[in-house]
Amino acid sequence: MSERTTWNNNYIFLMAMIGSAVGLGNIWRFPYIYYTNGHGTFLIPYIIAILVLGLPFIFLESSLGLKFKESLINTFQKVGDKLQIIGWLIIITVFLITTYYICIVGWDLIYFFLSFTKAWGANPATYFTTNVVQSSNVLHFVPLVGISILVIWILIWFICHKDLNDGVGKAVNILVPLMFVIMIGIVIYSLTMPGASIGIKEFFTIDWNALGNLNIWLAAFGQIIFSLSLGMGIILTYSSYLPEKTNLTKNAVMTIFANCGFEVVNAIGVFSILGFMVLTSGIPFNQLIIEGTGLAFIAFPEVFNVMGPVSYILGPIFFLCILIAGITSLISMLELISSSIGDKFKLSRKKVTTILCIIGFLVSMIYATSFGSYLLGIVDSMLNNVILLLIIIIECIIFGYIYSMDKLMEILNENTLFKVGNWWKYCIKYITPIILIILWISGVLSFIFTAPTKELIIRGALILILIIGPILAYLITKKLDIKKSKSNNLN
Ligand code: PHE
Numbered sequence: 001m002s003e004r005t006t007w008n009n010n011y012i013f014l015m016a017m018i019g020s021a022v023g024l025g026n027i028w029r030f031p032y033i034y035y036t037n038g039h040g041t042f043l044i045p046y047i048i049a050i051l052v053l054g055l056p057f058i059f060l061e062s063s064l065g066l067k068f069k070e071s072l073i074n075t076f077q078k079v080g081d082k083l084q085i086i087g088w089l090i091i092i093t094v095f096l097i098t099t100y101y102i103c104i105v106g107w108d109l110i111y112f113f114l115s116f117t118k119a120w121g122a123n124p125a126t127y128f129t130t131n132v133v134q135s136s137n138v139l140h141f142v143p144l145v146g147i148s149i150l151v152i153w154i155l156i157w158f159i160c161h162k163d164l165n166d167g168v169g170k171a172v173n174i175l176v177p178l179m180f181v182i183m184i185g186i187v188i189y190s191l192t193m194p195g196a197s198i199g200i201k202e203f204f205t206i207d208w209n210a211l212g213n214l215n216i217w218l219a220a221f222g223q224i225i226f227s228l229s230l231g232m233g234i235i236l237t238y239s240s241y242l243p244e245k246t247n248l249t250k251n252a253v254m255t256i257f258a259n260c261g262f263e264v265v266n267a268i269g270v271f272s273i274l275g276f277m278v279l280t281s282g283i284p285f286n287q288l289i290i291e292g293t294g295l296a297f298i299a300f301p302e303v304f305n306v307m308g309p310v311s312y313i314l315g316p317i318f319f320l321c322i323l324i325a326g327i328t329s330l331i332s333m334l335e336l337i338s339s340s341i342g343d344k345f346k347l348s349r350k351k352v353t354t355i356l357c358i359i360g361f362l363v364s365m366i367y368a369t370s371f372g373s374y375l376l377g378i379v380d381s382m383l384n385n386v387i388l389l390l391i392i393i394i395e396c397i398i399f400g401y402i403y404s405m406d407k408l409m410e411i412l413n414e415n416t417l418f419k420v421g422n423w424w425k426y427c428i429k430y431i432t433p434i435i436l437i438i439l440w441i442s443g444v445l446s447f448i449f450t451a452p453t454k455e456l457i458i459r460g461a462l463i464l465i466l467i468i469g470p471i472l473a474y475l476i477t478k479k480l481d482i483k484k485s486k487s488n489n490l491n
Contacts, residue, residue, distance in 0.1 A: 004069050005164045006243050012165070013242060014254060015172040019328030020234050021259035022179065024104055025227040027322050028296045030263040031270040037219045038210040039202055043264075045211070045220035050256060052435065053221060056427040057230045057392070058252040059420060060399055063408040065239025066246060071339040072233035073477075075240075079403050084477070086394055087233070088470035091337055093387055094232050096462075098333045099360055100376045102156075103367035105326035106148035107132060108319055111297060115304065115315030124301035125294070132297070133373040146368035153361045155327060160334045161353040164241060168331055175324045182321040183262060186314065187269035190276075199275025202285050203268055218439045222384055228259055231392040234332045237339050249416045270295070273303050280306050296322060334360075344477050378458050386447065387466060389440045393433050400429035 007013040034042050068075045076087035110132055114120055120127040129135050134142045159171045190196060210216060225231060239248070277299070278285050288299065300318060304311035334356060342352040367376055399405060405425050412420045451459065 005241055007241050008165045008169055010242075010246065010251070012169045012173055013238065013246075014251060015176040016168060016238055016328075016332065017235065017251065017255045018258045019172040019176045020229050020238070020332030021227060021255055021329075022176070022262050023227075023229075023325045023329030024101065024322065025223070025329075026259065026263040027183075027266055027325055028104065030223060030227065031267045032295050033219050033223050034203075034267050035271075035274075037216045038207055038213070040204045040206040041208070041210045042216060042220060044206075045217045046223065046260075049220045049224040050260060052427050052431050053392075054224045054228050054230065054256055054260075055252060056424050056432060058228065058235055058255060059249065059412055059424060060395075060405075060408065060428060061230075061233070061235035062239040062242075062248045062252060063411045064399070065236040066242055066244075066248060067408060067411050069240045071240065071343045072236055072336060073340040073344055075233075075236060079398065082474075083398060083402075085470045085474045086391075086398070087340070088473040089466060090231070090233050090391055091340055092466060092469045092473070093383060093391065094234075094333050095337055095360070095363075096379065096465075097383055098330060098337070099364040100367055100379055101326065101333070102149055102152050102330060102360070102364050103145065103372065103376060105152050105323065105330065106145055106368075107297060108322045108326060109148045109151060110144060111301070112316060112319035112323060115301075115319050116312065118301070118304060118311065118315065120301045122305065124305070125298045127301075128297050129373075134370050135373055136370040138370065140370050141365075142368050142370060142372065145372065146365060149364050149368055150361060152327070152330070153357050153364070156330050156334055157353060157357040159327075159331055160338065160357075161350045163349070168335060171331065172328055175328050179321055179324045179328070180258075180262070182317055182324075183266055183269075186318060186321065187265055187272075189310075189314065190269040190272040193272060193276040195276040195279030196272035197275065198278050198285065199271035199273065200268065202275070203271040214439070214442050217435075218385070218443055221436065221439055222389070225388050225392060226384055227263060228256065229329070229332065231388065231395050232333075232336065233340075234336045237336045238332065240339075245415050247415045248412055249418045249420060253418075274299070277303055277306075345480070375458065378455050379462065382447075382459050382462055385443045386440070389436055389443065393436050393440065396428050396433040396436070400425070400433070405429075 007016070064075055068078055070078065072090060073084055073087040076083040111120075120131075133145065134140070159167045161167065191200075229235065239246075242248075274285065274288055277283070277288060301315075304315045307314070334353065338349065338352045338356055341347065341356070342349060345352070347355075366372065399408075405428065409420060409424070412424075447459070448456075
């Protein structure tokens with residue numbers, strides 16, 4: 001067997017981990033989750049989610065990566081043959097995320113160009129729905145979105161088809177630090193804007209009663225899963241390229257600091273800017289419309305409209321920052337999928353990346369239609385609130401009960417001063433799954449009772465894909481394995 005590639009150095013690995021974690025989830029998702037879930041109150045479940053879910057899970061995935069030094073599917077196969085089905089469930093889920101995630105990055109690319117002239121005009125909300133995503137009841141293709149998605153796919157292909165250090169390594173080495181510099185610059189500027197203090201006051205407002213609301217907890221745990229790319233095998237795959245003697249716990253803590261620090265600091269900037277909006281528009285803080293896509297592509301253009309000449313610099317830089325964050329996350333999703341499929345089907349990195357990018361491009365064209373943004377909202381909420389939570393619960397059961405965590409604990413404690421104790425096992429075995437099961441049930445129930453019938457059909461179709469897809473993939477690869485072992489025996 002050929003030697004597995006390793007990262008050129010630990011710094012590059014860290015940049016890749018942070019690049020994967022910091023993404024649209026931090027810039028586009030976190031501020032509105034924070035805004036709609038109790039402002040400062042949200043910080044409490046958020047910190048708890050980091051401690052009982054974020055940290056333990058990064059420990060789990062990175063020790064699995066270092067122990068097996070294999071891609072996700074092969075790792076699951078080594079733990080138990082049938083568990084590969086779960087591996088495929090994860091791969092297909094991440095593939096589905098990739099295909100809509102790239103669409104949002106595509107929208108961002110369009111806004112990057114628009115921002116040089118503020119081409120969205122006086123009414124950014126209408127511009128977004130009628131000119132960019134072109135939502136309508138009649139199905140039609142939206143060429144502009146299609147082209148910008150294609151451009152991003154080509155970029156991703158260009159980075160990922162090369163060897164690990166030449167492609168992913170070089171890209172993250174440049175892009176991740178650049179992204180931090182841009183974000184810090186924007187936040188510092190936003191703090192100096194008139195009205196910033198209104199936003200900051202809102203940011204730190206805590207309403208203790210709101211803590212009893214299960215939705216806030218669901219949102220916090222969901223955010224940590226998405227933002228840290230937990231349970232998706234990405235941390236496992238990236239860690240499988242590490243050399244034997246690596247301090248995993250230090251890397252885990254640094255990744256969390258960078259990712260969560262990024263999103264909290266960024267949100268302080270966003271809230272300051274919203275404070276400025278309150279001052280200029282007179283609309284009360286709690287009535288600003290910033291949910292979902294609205295924040296990046298509607299609220300920000302509105303702010304740039306009233307900001308004066310500096311917005312011609314700030315605008316493009318802001319959209320560039322989202323673009324970089326999105327690309328470094330997309331790279332990690334593709335790395336996970338291509339390493340697993342490449343290993344299983346014995347395909348070269350170049351070949352598997354090319355095939356995946358073509359298929360991915362074709363699937364993502366669903367979002368380059370007039371139904372795109374509607375569909376995207378449903379798929380996003382379904383995968384994040386239902387499927388990803390379920391995957392993490394299953395992983396807690398597999399690694400907490402079927403596989404011995406002691407073997408992993410040894411690896412974690414080998415090269416570090418900060419020893420992981422039994423609390424880690426308690427988290428994976430009891431605390432995390434129990435909390436997640438409660439949240440999952442409440443989330444699923446609210447979905448069933450509140451979703452309109454049309455949405456239920458789309459959700460049902462997604463569930464079907466996620467049940468049939470992994471079983472089919474397992475059976476196909478099983479056949480391949482049998483063929484391979486037969487021909488080996490003949491030789
Ligand atoms: N963590 C990324 C973000 O915050 C999203 C992501 C999800 C990355 C799944 C990889 C896999 O945007």
